[in-house]
Amino acid sequence: MSDTSAPGAPAARTDRRRREGSLFDLSHPGRTGVALPPLDVPAIDPPALFGSAHRSEVAGEVEASEVDVVRHFTRLSQLNFAIDTALYPLGSCTMKHNPRINEEVARLAGFSDVHPYTAEHLVQGALELLWLLEERLKTLTGFARVTLQPSAGANGELAGTLMIRAAHVARGNARRHILVPDSAHGTNPASAHFAGYSVIELASNARGTLDLAELEAKLTDEVAALMITVPNTLGVFEENILKITEMVHAKGALVYLDGANFNAFVGKVRPADMGVDVMHMNLHKTFSTPHGGGGPGAGPVGVGPALVPYLPTPTVERDGEVFRLSYDRPGSIGRMRTFHGNFGVLVRALTYIESYGNTIPEVAEAAVLNANYLRKRLEPFYHLKYDAPSYHEVVFSDRKQAAGGIHNIDIAKRLMDYGFHPPTMSFPLIVPGALMIEPTESEPKEELDAFADAMIAIAKECQETPELVHGAPHTTPVGRLDDASTAREASKPGSFAPVLRAPVR
Amino acid sequence: MGYIPHSPAERSALLREIGAASVDDLFSTVPRAVYRTEPPALPAPQSEIELRRGMAAMAGKNADGSRWASFLGAGLYAHHSPAFVSQLLLRGEFLTAYTPYQAEVSQGTLTAIYEFQTHVALLTGMDIANASMYEGASAFVEAVLMAERLSKKRSKVVVSKGVHPEYLTALGTYLANFPFQIVQVPLGPDGRTDAAALAAAVDETTFAVGLQSPNVVGVVEDWQAAADAAHAKGALAIGAVNEMFSLAVLKAPGHAGMDIACGEAASFGVPPSFGGPLVGFLACRDAFKRQIPGRLVGRAVDAQGHEGFCLTLSTREQHIRRERATSNICTNQGLMALAATMTLSALGKNGLRETAVQCLSKAEYFKALVKAKAGAGPCSLAFAGPTFNEFALRCAVPVDTVLSALEAKGILGGVPMARIAPREGAWKDLLLVAVTERNTREQIDRAAEVLRSIR
Ligand SMILES: Cc1ncc(COP(=O)(O)O)c(C=O)c1O
Numbered sequence: 001m002s003d004t005s006a007p008g009a010p011a012a013r014t015d016r017r018r019r020e021g022s023l024f025d026l027s028h029p030g031r032t033g034v035a036l037p038p039l040d041v042p043a044i045d046p047p048a049l050f051g052s053a054h055r056s057e058v059a060g061e062v063e064a065s066e067v068d069v070v071r072h073f074t075r076l077s078q079l080n081f082a083i084d085t086a087l088y089p090l091g092s093c094t095m096k097h098n099p100r101i102n103e104e105v106a107r108l109a110g111f112s113d114v115h116p117y118t119a120e121h122l123v124q125g126a127l128e129l130l131w132l133l134e135e136r137l138k139t140l141t142g143f144a145r146v147t148l149q150p151s152a153g154a155n156g157e158l159a160g161t162l163m164i165r166a167a168h169v170a171r172g173n174a175r176r177h178i179l180v181p182d183s184a185h186g187t188n189p190a191s192a193h194f195a196g197y198s199v200i201e202l203a204s205n206a207r208g209t210l211d212l213a214e215l216e217a218k219l220t221d222e223v224a225a226l227m228i229t230v231p232n233t234l235g236v237f238e239e240n241i242l243k244i245t246e247m248v249h250a251k252g253a254l255v256y257l258d259g260a261n262f263n264a265f266v267g268k269v270r271p272a273d274m275g276v277d278v279m280h281m282n283l284h285k286t287f288s289t290p291h292g293g294g295g296p297g298a299g300p301v302g303v304g305p306a307l308v309p310y311l312p313t314p315t316v317e318r319d320g321e322v323f324r325l326s327y328d329r330p331g332s333i334g335r336m337r338t339f340h341g342n343f344g345v346l347v348r349a350l351t352y353i354e355s356y357g358n359t360i361p362e363v364a365e366a367a368v369l370n371a372n373y374l375r376k377r378l379e380p381f382y383h384l385k386y387d388a389p390s391y392h393e394v395v396f397s398d399r400k401q402a403a404g405g406i407h408n409i410d411i412a413k414r415l416m417d418y419g420f421h422p423p424t425m426s427f428p429l430i431v432p433g434a435l436m437i438e439p440t441e442s443e444p445k446e447e448l449d450a451f452a453d454a455m456i457a458i459a460k461e462c463q464e465t466p467e468l469v470h471g472a473p474h475t476t477p478v479g480r481l482d483d484a485s486t487a488r489e490a491s492k493p494g495s496f497a498p499v500l501r502a503p504v505r
Numbered sequence: 506m507g508y509i510p511h512s513p514a515e516r517s518a519l520l521r522e523i524g525a526a527s528v529d530d531l532f533s534t535v536p537r538a539v540y541r542t543e544p545p546a547l548p549a550p551q552s553e554i555e556l557r558r559g560m561a562a563m564a565g566k567n568a569d570g571s572r573w574a575s576f577l578g579a580g581l582y583a584h585h586s587p588a589f590v591s592q593l594l595l596r597g598e599f600l601t602a603y604t605p606y607q608a609e610v611s612q613g614t615l616t617a618i619y620e621f622q623t624h625v626a627l628l629t630g631m632d633i634a635n636a637s638m639y640e641g642a643s644a645f646v647e648a649v650l651m652a653e654r655l656s657k658k659r660s661k662v663v664v665s666k667g668v669h670p671e672y673l674t675a676l677g678t679y680l681a682n683f684p685f686q687i688v689q690v691p692l693g694p695d696g697r698t699d700a701a702a703l704a705a706a707v708d709e710t711t712f713a714v715g716l717q718s719p720n721v722v723g724v725v726e727d728w729q730a731a732a733d734a735a736h737a738k739g740a741l742a743i744g745a746v747n748e749m750f751s752l753a754v755l756k757a758p759g760h761a762g763m764d765i766a767c768g769e770a771a772s773f774g775v776p777p778s779f780g781g782p783l784v785g786f787l788a789c790r791d792a793f794k795r796q797i798p799g800r801l802v803g804r805a806v807d808a809q810g811h812e813g814f815c816l817t818l819s820t821r822e823q824h825i826r827r828e829r830a831t832s833n834i835c836t837n838q839g840l841m842a843l844a845a846t847m848t849l850s851a852l853g854k855n856g857l858r859e860t861a862v863q864c865l866s867k868a869e870y871f872k873a874l875v876k877a878k879a880g881a882g883p884c885s886l887a888f889a890g891p892t893f894n895e896f897a898l899r900c901a902v903p904v905d906t907v908l909s910a911l912e913a914k915g916i917l918g919g920v921p922m923a924r925i926a927p928r929e930g931a932w933k934d935l936l937l938v939a940v941t942e943r944n945t946r947e948q949i950d951r952a953a954e955v956l957r958s959i960r
Contacts, residue, residue, distance in 0.1 A: 019612070019811065022620055023850050032859075033851030034587055039863055040946040041870035046754040046862065049869075049891060053725060055756050060627045061854035069850045070589050073843075076617055077598035081610035084597025090606075097508050098601050101553045106778075107591065110564025115577040116780030117920040118568050119908065125566030126779045139546050151639035151781070152836035154823070158679075165682055174682070186823035190833035194650075196682025199828045237534045268532065273539040284836060288508075291603035293614035294636065294800065294839025296782035312678070327927070334678030338580060338642045338671045338769075339780025351560060354551045356507045358544040365528045366509045369516065372523045372531055389534050416610050426606070426824045444510035445519060476609035479807035481815040498803035498817045500633045500794070501623040 019477055020075045023062050024502035033066040060504035079477050080293070081421050087447050089374075091393045091424035091436025092185065092233060094263045094285030096367075099355065102289065102348035111347050116339040120324055127323035130316045130340065133300075133350040140353075140360070141279065142272030143302030149312045149341040153260055156280025156299025157191035157227075159312060162333045163278060163303060164225045164254050165195055166310040170331065175224035175253070181210055183234060183428040188227045188258055197224060204430055208234040208386035210244060219251050229258040230274070231265075233428040233436070234386050235371060235393035245275025254278065254306070262286040263440070264368060264392035267361035277304045286363075287349035298345040312336055366441035367392045370448060374439055377452040381459040385431050392440075398433035401462040406469050408433040411458055413480060414472035418454035507550065568917060570777070574948040578895045578939020579721070579920040580641060580669045580747045581783070584860070585943055586774040590847045599843060604800070604836070608815035614839065615814035618802040621846045628752045629744075629766035630759025631788035636800035637842040638785030638834065641747045641769030642675035647798045647832055648767040648787055649676060649713055652741040653685065654796050654831070656712035659740070661686045663706045663713070665698040665731075667720025668745055670926040696724035696888025696897070704734040711738055717745040717768070718755070721925070723895035723937065724888055725755060732762025741765060748772055751893040753861035765789045774848025775841050784841035795821060798832030860942050864894035867949065868940040872896055874953040881956035883907065887935055895939040897922070902959060904936050910959050916952050 047054040064072075082088070088095035106112060114126055130148055137146045150156035161178065168174045178192040181202045189199040200218050205211035209232060219226075226248045231237045238244060245255045257271050257279035263286045271279050283289050284297035291297075303311065313332045314325035325340075356363060368391050375384070375394040383399035398408040412422030412435070424436035439448060461469050473479065511519070525531055532540060551559065570583050577583070594600060598613060605611030605618070618636045625634035638644035649662050662680075664673060666689050676687060688706050693699040698716060707714060714735040718726035732742040744758030747769040758766045771783040789797060795818065803817035823830040852860060875881040875898065883901035900907050904921040911918030919939070922932035940949070 019813070020616060021812070022616055022623070024620065024623055027853075030855075032853050032855040034585070034853075034856040034860075036585070036856075036859060036863060036942055039866055041866050041949070043862065044866040044869045046865060049865070050725065050755060053727070053756050053891075055752070055754060055760070058627055058753055058854055058857055061624070061857060062850050063853045063855065064850055066587070066589060066851055069847060070593065072850070073593050073617070073847055074596070076613035077593070077596045078613065079611075079616075080598040080602045080613035081607070082598045083601035088601075088603075090603060093603055095601075095603060099508055100595075101556055103595060103600075105556065105560040105564075108561060108564040109569040109571045110561075110567045112776040112778050113570040113583070114567045114779045115570065115575060115583060115777045115917070116581060117577050117579055117924060118917060119912070122568035122912075122917070123566075123779070125563035128566070129563050136547065151643065151838075152834070154833040154835045155639060155643070158833060162678065162681065185835075186825070186827050186830065187833050187835050189828035190823035190826075190830045193828040193830075194679065194833055237532075239534045239536070242536050242538065265532075265535070267545045268541055269535055269539050270541070274536075282836070290600045290840070291836075292838075292840025293599055293602045293611075293617070293843060294604040295837040296639075296839070296841060297836040333681070335642065335671055335674045336678065337640050337675060337781075338669070338783075339640075342781035343779035344776075344782050347560070351556055354548070354556060354559070356547075357550040358547040359507060359550050360547065361541075361544060362507065362509060365531075366511060366516075368531045369511075369519050369523070369528065372525070373519050376523050389531070391531075412607070413609065416607070421610060422607050441509050445515050473609050477612050478609055478811050478813035479809055481608040481805040481807050481813045498794075498801070500801055500803050500817070501619070501626050504627070 020072065020079065022502050023064060023072050026068065026072065027062045027064055029063055031063045031065045033064055033069050086419055087439060087443050087451050088421040089423050089437045089439050089451065090421060091438040092260060094438060094440055096288055096440035097442040098288055098290040099352060102351045105351045106344045106347045112344065124323055127316050129347060129350060131318055131323055133346050136353050137300055137302060140266060141302040142270030144305045145308050145311055146300050146302040147311050148300045148346055149336050150280065150299035150301055151337055151342055152295060152297035153280055153282040153299045154187040154191055155336055156301045157187055158194055159336050160256050160278040160280055160301050161191055161195035163307045163310040164256065166331060166333050167307055168224050176222040178224055179218055179226045181228065183208065183232050183430050184227065184229060185233060185258065185260065185427060192227060207388045208236050209238050212240060215244065215247060219247060221251065223251060223253045225254045225256050227256040227258060229261060231261050231391040234395045235390045236386060236388040237391055241274045249275065260285060261392060264364055266364050268364050272304055278307055283345055283349040288352045289345045289348040296342050296345055298342040363441050370439040370441060370443055373448055374437055374452060378455055381456050393436060393438035395428065395431050396435045397431050398435065402433055404462055404466060406462045406466055408435050410469045410472060411435065414458050414469045415454060416473040417475045420451055420454055573915055573917050575917040576919050576938045576940060577917050579925055579937050580769065581777055581780065582748050582772050582939055582941055583777050583943060584772050584941050586776060587848060587851050590774045590844050593847060594840060594844055605816060608813060612813055615802050617843050617846050619814050621842045622802060624846060624849045625786045625788050628749060628757065629788045630757030631766050632791035633794055634786060634788035635797050636802060637838045638787050638799060639838060640781060640783040640785045642672040644767040644785030644787050645672040645745050646676050646679045648743045648765045649715060651796050651798060652713035652743060652765060655741060655793060659710050659712035660684060661688060661711045662715060663688045663690060663703065663711055664715040665690050665717065667692055667698050667726060668715055668717040669721050669747060672745065696722050696890040697726055700730050703731060707734050707738045707740055709738055711740040713741045713743050715743045715745065719748060719751055719893045719895060722888055722897040723892040724890035725893060728756060728758050728761035728763050743767060748893060750861045750864055753857040754865060755893065770845050773845035775844050782838055782841050784838045784845050794818060796831055799834050799837060863942040864940060867944055868892065868894045868896060871940055871949045879957060881953055882959040884956050894941060895937060898936045898938060900934050900936055904934060907936060907959060911952060911955050914951060914955050918952060
């Protein structure tokens, strides 16, 4: 990165547009940013009350005024890339537009300033909202019930696999394995493990989909479930899904659907109709709740009749006009967390669903349309390992560019210079050098074109000016940063000691 | 229309470019038996005008903390959230970004997470902290699982019954399919965990001891005693905290022998929102960093020597380690961690202390009214142990009678223990009362007066 400041310009000021640093370095003793009303009761002296359990201060804590804090976080925000700025094609994460009415509604005091242990007759609106969202999700999925408790997709996977296990235990044998295709997201095997199962990986076929012979061979009486993603992480629909669910059921096993890709078929296919027994939905993907720099999400889980007895408690039930919490579920797996799930996220998701209502299939249609358009434009320039029809996303690879020594990471970093967030690269593992692109339905044609133009320009740079791509990004607040550079001078040579917090000053 | 930008003409143009005759062509590999051409059985789409009306009607049916005097706590405390926090959270650059996989375009999020990790480490007295967990219960469970991995081949976890009952239920749920034994230790008559029973329950097969302070009935526990009991048998000590303001006036778990700290940090600027989204945390000694679950941010330098931040130690995580990962967590509670970070920054060292002293003083004022000669009608203090901002009342009449009387005067009086621990018969006549800086003396006087009037 070159220093663009004019000679004699105050370096620190120009630098601030690029780097803000941590607030722990900007603290001023004696400042504070919050004023409370004067204490209206006699002040208690903590050491007198707590004796040796007393703590006199949190040494090292920040001291800053509201101005300091507001500016710091505003400047930090300006260092971020976000959907609000441009297309964010992070495959599998469904980075669609986040409507602001959802934010406004979630901030109503009657939702945001309500305590979860308020007596049920005083939170009838909150319980109604939970009930209504469950109804909507039941309509869209075809499932018998939906639990809204899990905090995110992975938490939903765990809830689902725990219910699968409970059902098998009730039939007399927990069974030992869960089958997971090699194209699956990392949370699938991890969740299966935390539910007490060992994972058997299924090799995908030449189309990138499930190989029926491989399934047949590995589907023993000790298999509790198949965890499958539809469309899979290549964006390819499992054409044989009906045959697959039939084979799994014939062995007394259950089918778990990772619903991370529900955006590709919401309103057009009900997963329960495909023979799926249990599925999580990522409300932060399909139903547009903001990703917030890493979360929060919500991972409701829909289940067919066989798993209803094992749902987490409480559930919300409706008796005439009255809504109530029910803990009456003797077979329940228990709880995934405190309270009633990520309620504020659920409020946003319901608002989104109501905004589309019965036109929600248009979401899937436009998402698939956009992905196919990008595929069409980029196919001549990037290698497509699996060329089966694409749904909501398309997974290219760096194979053409890698021949010249340029990898997906280089292409990704160069995209930043063109003003786009890079695609997903960490999976699917069956595509080496993956560039997983999911534009979502939010993008207009000109934005898709701008992205395609940038990708095509980079493909040309890879041939003509490879050093430009290798050295990217050139325009971001910092240059390439990687894990290895977090190491501080380790006391033992060769040992890796990342700096994970600000030092106490 | 919804939020899809294409005009009908643009949509046709895109289809033409792809070479598809219709949208249905794009779905040709979906089995026809399940492909639906009819719209789903949902109502017609709603505009913002209709959404506002409908959602406000539902919100209006709930008793919120701005219209009611609320003494509800039990693991989630309604503190003041500075006005700027909610506003800055709406900045699209924070709101509509995702996990900062790409450090060069995510320095805002990464710097804030680094600050969050630092705040949590300072508050808990630990060396390091992660980027957030979902909420308190799952953070507690992850701490227990982490301790088991560190122990190698031990099978028992000893937990105090003073840990939030929903944390313990979640522990049972997550551990159901592992060959681990969960032993619960009761509280003594003063409301503290029975120290002798705890020490007796720990043996050479124990991998961890779990304690919460202040505990579920509000009483301050002795971290050091639990840590000593654990360490005497080679087990790790886990300290849970869900009222983080207590750490401004009470000894940090990391300064009193505990090895892992975990819990709920929503007290810092995160609205209660009917129980979520909140923000769990997990902190520990540096030596355990390779077993910590979740994301971690570290300081880094680029080729020019410029400092920045990036995700680090990710080989622990599911996207690399798959079934051998330290956790399955992926999406976490980033935005809530940001809210907590902003709030802590504004409070700072002094605001933290002042808020904690206000909470403590107001709770003690309420307790003094209960203990005074005039008393609190059928209610008395259930435990003599020291408390921070929450205490349990024992009610000589049904708890619901007490709550109804308070409700009639616009007061959400507290959380019945029977609601969060229905199976604990000994707690059925207890009412948990929490006080924060948002409560006024007038509210406390009014509540005490109602209690005195109950026959
Ligand atoms: C295919 C797939 N499955 C599961 C998950 C996990 O969901 P979450 O991050 O909400 O826990 C993801 C999310 O990134 C995903 O892309």
